[in-house]
Amino acid sequence: MKVQLQKIVLITGATSGIGKATAKVFAKNGYDIIITGRRKERLKQIKLRLEQKYAIKVLSLCFDVRDKLAVKSNLNNLKGKWKNIDLLVNNAGLALGVDDFHEASLEDWETMIDTNVKGLLYMSKWVSNNMVKRSNGHIINICSTAGHEVYPKGNVYCASKHAVEALTKAMRIDLFDKGIRVSQVSPGAVEETEFSLVRYKGDAEKAKIYEDYNPLTSKDVAKVIYFIASQPKHVTIHDIILTGTQQANATLFDKSGRT
Ligand code: NDP
Ligand code: 8X3
Numbered sequence: 001m002k003v004q005l006q007k008i009v010l011i012t013g014a015t016s017g018i019g020k021a022t023a024k025v026f027a028k029n030g031y032d033i034i035i036t037g038r039r040k041e042r043l044k045q046i047k048l049r050l051e052q053k054y055a056i057k058v059l060s061l062c063f064d065v066r067d068k069l070a071v072k073s074n075l076n077n078l079k080g081k082w083k084n085i086d087l088l089v090n091n092a093g094l095a096l097g098v099d100d101f102h103e104a105s106l107e108d109w110e111t112m113i114d115t116n117v118k119g120l121l122y123m124s125k126w127v128s129n130n131m132v133k134r135s136n137g138h139i140i141n142i143c144s145t146a147g148h149e150v151y152p153k154g155n156v157y158c159a160s161k162h163a164v165e166a167l168t169k170a171m172r173i174d175l176f177d178k179g180i181r182v183s184q185v186s187p188g189a190v191e192e193t194e195f196s197l198v199r200y201k202g203d204a205e206k207a208k209i210y211e212d213y214n215p216l217t218s219k220d221v222a223k224v225i226y227f228i229a230s231q232p233k234h235v236t237i238h239d240i241i242l243t244g245t246q247q248a249n250a251t252l253f254d255k256s257g258r259t
Protein backbone atom coordinates (compact mmCIF):
# COMPACT_ATOMS: atom_id res chain seq x y z
CA MET A 1 0.00 0.00 0.00
CA LYS A 2 1.19 3.50 -0.83
CA VAL A 3 2.43 5.47 2.18
CA GLN A 4 0.13 8.43 2.70
CA LEU A 5 2.00 11.49 3.90
CA GLN A 6 0.13 14.13 5.83
CA LYS A 7 0.36 17.62 4.45
CA ILE A 8 -0.06 20.00 7.39
CA VAL A 9 1.67 19.26 10.67
CA LEU A 10 1.22 21.30 13.87
CA ILE A 11 3.94 20.89 16.48
CA THR A 12 3.48 22.52 19.90
CA GLY A 13 6.62 23.62 21.74
CA ALA A 14 8.76 23.87 18.62
CA THR A 15 11.07 26.60 19.94
CA SER A 16 13.59 24.12 21.38
CA GLY A 17 14.47 20.50 22.03
CA ILE A 18 12.32 17.67 20.70
CA GLY A 19 9.75 20.00 19.12
CA LYS A 20 12.36 21.96 17.21
CA ALA A 21 14.09 18.77 16.01
CA THR A 22 10.70 17.38 14.95
CA ALA A 23 9.89 20.52 12.97
CA LYS A 24 13.19 20.08 11.14
CA VAL A 25 12.57 16.42 10.25
CA PHE A 26 9.10 17.18 8.86
CA ALA A 27 10.37 20.23 6.97
CA LYS A 28 13.17 18.16 5.48
CA ASN A 29 10.58 15.67 4.28
CA GLY A 30 8.53 18.33 2.51
CA TYR A 31 5.70 18.99 4.96
CA ASP A 32 4.30 22.46 5.59
CA ILE A 33 4.31 23.02 9.31
CA ILE A 34 2.72 25.12 12.01
CA ILE A 35 5.12 25.75 14.86
CA THR A 36 4.02 27.06 18.26
CA GLY A 37 5.59 28.24 21.48
CA ARG A 38 5.69 31.30 23.74
CA ARG A 39 8.99 32.75 22.47
CA LYS A 40 8.14 34.91 19.47
CA GLU A 41 11.68 35.72 18.36
CA ARG A 42 12.69 32.05 18.35
CA LEU A 43 9.62 31.13 16.34
CA LYS A 44 10.51 33.82 13.80
CA GLN A 45 14.08 32.56 13.45
CA ILE A 46 13.05 28.91 13.13
CA LYS A 47 10.42 29.77 10.51
CA LEU A 48 12.98 31.72 8.48
CA ARG A 49 15.62 29.00 8.67
CA LEU A 50 13.28 26.13 7.76
CA GLU A 51 11.63 27.99 4.87
CA GLN A 52 15.00 28.98 3.40
CA LYS A 53 16.61 25.58 3.82
CA TYR A 54 13.77 23.26 2.84
CA ALA A 55 11.55 25.37 0.55
CA ILE A 56 8.41 24.59 2.56
CA LYS A 57 5.92 26.91 4.26
CA VAL A 58 5.94 27.53 7.98
CA LEU A 59 3.26 29.30 9.99
CA SER A 60 4.35 30.37 13.45
CA LEU A 61 1.82 30.92 16.23
CA CYS A 62 2.87 32.43 19.53
CA PHE A 63 0.65 31.42 22.44
CA ASP A 64 0.65 29.66 25.78
CA VAL A 65 -1.01 26.22 25.65
CA ARG A 66 -2.30 26.81 29.20
CA ASP A 67 -4.45 29.67 27.92
CA LYS A 68 -7.67 28.02 26.74
CA LEU A 69 -8.96 31.10 24.95
CA ALA A 70 -5.63 31.73 23.20
CA VAL A 71 -5.55 28.11 22.00
CA LYS A 72 -9.10 28.36 20.74
CA SER A 73 -8.69 31.69 18.96
CA ASN A 74 -5.36 30.72 17.34
CA LEU A 75 -6.90 27.54 15.98
CA ASN A 76 -10.19 29.20 14.97
CA ASN A 77 -8.31 31.94 13.10
CA LEU A 78 -6.37 29.57 10.86
CA LYS A 79 -6.93 30.43 7.22
CA GLY A 80 -6.99 28.41 3.98
CA LYS A 81 -5.00 25.19 3.93
CA TRP A 82 -3.68 25.77 7.46
CA LYS A 83 -7.16 25.01 8.82
CA ASN A 84 -6.82 21.37 7.87
CA ILE A 85 -4.26 19.99 10.28
CA ASP A 86 -3.42 16.41 9.35
CA LEU A 87 -0.98 15.73 12.16
CA LEU A 88 -0.91 17.26 15.63
CA VAL A 89 2.23 16.64 17.69
CA ASN A 90 1.42 17.47 21.32
CA ASN A 91 4.95 18.14 22.49
CA ALA A 92 4.85 21.32 24.63
CA GLY A 93 5.58 20.33 28.19
CA LEU A 94 7.92 20.59 31.11
CA ALA A 95 9.08 19.31 34.46
CA LEU A 96 9.57 21.74 37.35
CA GLY A 97 11.55 20.76 40.41
CA VAL A 98 13.01 17.53 41.80
CA ASP A 99 11.53 17.47 45.28
CA ASP A 100 10.12 15.09 47.84
CA PHE A 101 6.34 15.14 47.72
CA HIS A 102 5.83 17.03 51.01
CA GLU A 103 8.36 19.71 50.07
CA ALA A 104 7.46 20.33 46.43
CA SER A 105 5.93 23.62 45.30
CA LEU A 106 2.20 23.74 44.64
CA GLU A 107 2.84 26.32 41.94
CA ASP A 108 5.24 23.94 40.13
CA TRP A 109 2.62 21.20 40.32
CA GLU A 110 -0.06 23.46 38.89
CA THR A 111 2.19 24.62 36.04
CA MET A 112 3.03 21.02 35.08
CA ILE A 113 -0.60 19.90 35.19
CA ASP A 114 -1.81 23.00 33.34
CA THR A 115 0.82 22.56 30.58
CA ASN A 116 1.33 18.82 30.21
CA VAL A 117 -2.28 17.78 30.73
CA LYS A 118 -4.68 20.67 30.25
CA GLY A 119 -2.67 22.26 27.40
CA LEU A 120 -2.63 18.93 25.58
CA LEU A 121 -6.39 18.61 26.12
CA TYR A 122 -7.16 22.10 24.74
CA MET A 123 -5.05 21.51 21.64
CA SER A 124 -6.45 18.05 21.01
CA LYS A 125 -10.07 19.01 21.53
CA TRP A 126 -10.13 21.73 18.90
CA VAL A 127 -7.85 20.02 16.41
CA SER A 128 -9.65 16.66 16.66
CA ASN A 129 -12.99 18.36 16.07
CA ASN A 130 -11.86 19.46 12.65
CA MET A 131 -10.16 16.11 11.98
CA VAL A 132 -13.41 14.26 12.68
CA LYS A 133 -15.26 16.49 10.19
CA ARG A 134 -12.73 15.42 7.54
CA SER A 135 -12.48 11.78 8.74
CA ASN A 136 -8.72 12.15 8.62
CA GLY A 137 -5.97 12.94 11.05
CA HIS A 138 -3.29 11.73 13.39
CA ILE A 139 -2.41 12.92 16.89
CA ILE A 140 0.94 12.04 18.44
CA ASN A 141 1.36 12.78 22.13
CA ILE A 142 4.81 13.14 23.65
CA CYS A 143 4.66 11.05 26.79
CA SER A 144 7.78 9.78 28.63
CA THR A 145 9.18 6.79 30.46
CA ALA A 146 7.79 8.86 33.37
CA GLY A 147 4.35 8.07 31.96
CA HIS A 148 4.97 4.37 32.56
CA GLU A 149 6.96 4.37 35.81
CA VAL A 150 7.30 6.77 38.72
CA TYR A 151 10.64 7.66 40.24
CA PRO A 152 11.70 9.36 43.49
CA LYS A 153 11.08 13.13 43.52
CA GLY A 154 9.32 12.88 40.16
CA ASN A 155 5.84 12.85 41.74
CA VAL A 156 3.65 15.28 39.79
CA TYR A 157 5.74 15.30 36.60
CA CYS A 158 5.32 11.49 36.51
CA ALA A 159 1.61 11.85 37.30
CA SER A 160 1.17 14.34 34.45
CA LYS A 161 2.83 11.93 32.02
CA HIS A 162 0.72 9.02 33.36
CA ALA A 163 -2.25 11.26 32.49
CA VAL A 164 -0.86 11.66 28.96
CA GLU A 165 -0.58 7.86 28.69
CA ALA A 166 -4.24 7.51 29.79
CA LEU A 167 -5.39 10.27 27.44
CA THR A 168 -3.61 8.71 24.46
CA LYS A 169 -5.61 5.52 25.09
CA ALA A 170 -8.83 7.41 25.82
CA MET A 171 -8.54 9.54 22.70
CA ARG A 172 -7.80 6.49 20.56
CA ILE A 173 -10.87 4.56 21.68
CA ASP A 174 -13.13 7.55 21.02
CA LEU A 175 -11.56 8.54 17.71
CA PHE A 176 -10.39 5.37 15.96
CA ASP A 177 -13.77 4.71 14.32
CA LYS A 178 -13.84 8.27 13.00
CA GLY A 179 -10.70 7.82 10.93
CA ILE A 180 -8.33 9.42 13.44
CA ARG A 181 -5.12 7.76 14.60
CA VAL A 182 -3.76 8.45 18.09
CA SER A 183 -0.21 7.50 19.02
CA GLN A 184 2.41 8.40 21.55
CA VAL A 185 6.15 8.29 21.98
CA SER A 186 7.71 7.72 25.40
CA PRO A 187 11.36 8.70 25.60
CA GLY A 188 13.73 8.37 28.55
CA ALA A 189 16.34 11.10 29.13
CA VAL A 190 16.90 13.33 26.08
CA GLU A 191 19.66 15.89 25.60
CA GLU A 192 19.85 18.78 23.10
CA THR A 193 16.82 20.12 24.96
CA GLU A 194 16.16 22.75 27.63
CA PHE A 195 14.29 20.19 29.72
CA SER A 196 16.82 19.92 32.53
CA LEU A 197 17.58 23.66 32.63
CA VAL A 198 13.85 24.36 32.91
CA ARG A 199 13.39 21.67 35.57
CA TYR A 200 16.22 23.16 37.67
CA LYS A 201 14.88 26.69 37.04
CA GLY A 202 17.90 28.00 35.16
CA ASP A 203 20.59 26.48 37.45
CA ALA A 204 23.07 25.35 34.77
CA GLU A 205 25.23 23.40 37.26
CA LYS A 206 22.35 21.27 38.59
CA ALA A 207 21.06 20.85 35.04
CA LYS A 208 24.21 18.95 34.03
CA ILE A 209 22.63 15.52 34.35
CA TYR A 210 23.84 13.95 31.11
CA GLU A 211 27.61 14.11 31.62
CA ASP A 212 28.35 10.54 32.67
CA TYR A 213 26.09 8.60 30.28
CA ASN A 214 24.81 8.92 26.72
CA PRO A 215 21.13 9.87 26.72
CA LEU A 216 18.95 10.07 23.63
CA THR A 217 19.25 13.19 21.49
CA SER A 218 16.31 15.32 20.37
CA LYS A 219 16.99 14.08 16.81
CA ASP A 220 16.60 10.44 17.89
CA VAL A 221 13.12 11.21 19.21
CA ALA A 222 12.19 13.33 16.18
CA LYS A 223 13.06 10.44 13.87
CA VAL A 224 10.77 8.12 15.85
CA ILE A 225 7.93 10.65 15.68
CA TYR A 226 8.42 10.84 11.92
CA PHE A 227 8.42 7.04 11.71
CA ILE A 228 5.10 6.85 13.58
CA ALA A 229 3.58 9.53 11.32
CA SER A 230 4.74 7.99 8.07
CA GLN A 231 3.11 4.60 8.50
CA PRO A 232 0.40 3.75 5.99
CA LYS A 233 -3.10 4.82 7.03
CA HIS A 234 -4.16 1.31 8.07
CA VAL A 235 -1.36 1.16 10.68
CA THR A 236 -1.52 2.84 14.10
CA ILE A 237 1.53 2.66 16.33
CA HIS A 238 0.20 2.92 19.88
CA ASP A 239 3.42 3.79 21.69
CA ILE A 240 7.15 3.62 21.22
CA ILE A 241 9.19 3.56 24.43
CA LEU A 242 12.83 4.39 23.84
CA THR A 243 15.85 5.16 25.99
CA GLY A 244 19.55 5.63 25.45
CA THR A 245 21.41 2.31 25.68
CA GLN A 246 22.88 3.39 29.03
CA GLN A 247 19.38 3.73 30.49
CA ALA A 248 17.38 0.57 31.29
CA ASN A 249 14.22 2.10 32.76
CA ALA A 250 13.07 5.29 34.49
CA THR A 251 15.54 4.86 37.37
CA LEU A 252 18.37 2.61 36.21
CA PHE A 253 21.31 4.28 34.47
CA ASP A 254 24.82 3.13 33.66
CA LYS A 255 26.67 6.28 34.73
CA SER A 256 30.16 4.85 34.20
CA GLY A 257 30.92 7.41 31.52
CA ARG A 258 29.83 8.12 27.99
CA THR A 259 30.45 5.18 25.71
P1 NDP B 1 12.39 21.83 25.99
O1 NDP B 1 12.34 22.62 27.25
O2 NDP B 1 13.62 21.93 25.15
O3 NDP B 1 11.12 22.15 25.09
C1 NDP B 1 9.86 22.39 25.64
C2 NDP B 1 9.01 23.12 24.61
O4 NDP B 1 7.70 23.29 25.16
C3 NDP B 1 9.55 24.50 24.28
O5 NDP B 1 9.44 24.73 22.91
C4 NDP B 1 8.62 25.44 25.05
O6 NDP B 1 8.45 26.65 24.31
C5 NDP B 1 7.31 24.63 25.03
N1 NDP B 1 6.43 25.01 26.13
C6 NDP B 1 6.62 24.82 27.46
N2 NDP B 1 5.61 25.35 28.16
C7 NDP B 1 4.75 25.88 27.25
C8 NDP B 1 3.52 26.58 27.34
N3 NDP B 1 2.94 26.83 28.52
N4 NDP B 1 2.91 26.98 26.21
C9 NDP B 1 3.47 26.74 25.00
N5 NDP B 1 4.63 26.09 24.84
C10 NDP B 1 5.26 25.67 25.96
O7 NDP B 1 12.17 20.32 26.45
P2 NDP B 1 11.94 18.98 25.61
O8 NDP B 1 12.15 19.16 24.18
O9 NDP B 1 12.72 17.93 26.30
O10 NDP B 1 10.41 18.71 25.95
C11 NDP B 1 9.42 18.42 24.98
C12 NDP B 1 8.49 17.37 25.52
O11 NDP B 1 9.21 16.15 25.68
C13 NDP B 1 7.87 17.67 26.88
O12 NDP B 1 6.51 17.29 26.85
C14 NDP B 1 8.66 16.78 27.84
O13 NDP B 1 7.92 16.44 28.97
C15 NDP B 1 8.91 15.59 26.93
N6 NDP B 1 10.00 14.71 27.31
C16 NDP B 1 11.28 15.20 27.49
C17 NDP B 1 12.31 14.34 27.82
C18 NDP B 1 13.70 14.83 28.09
O14 NDP B 1 14.47 14.13 28.77
N7 NDP B 1 14.12 15.97 27.57
C19 NDP B 1 12.08 12.89 27.94
C20 NDP B 1 10.70 12.48 27.74
C21 NDP B 1 9.72 13.37 27.42
P3 NDP B 1 8.39 28.12 24.90
O15 NDP B 1 9.27 28.15 26.11
O16 NDP B 1 8.86 28.99 23.77
O17 NDP B 1 6.94 28.31 25.21
C1 8X3 C 1 11.66 13.23 30.86
C2 8X3 C 1 12.52 12.08 31.23
O1 8X3 C 1 13.53 10.80 33.18
O2 8X3 C 1 13.39 13.21 33.42
O3 8X3 C 1 10.33 12.85 30.72
O4 8X3 C 1 11.41 11.86 33.56
S1 8X3 C 1 12.72 12.00 32.92
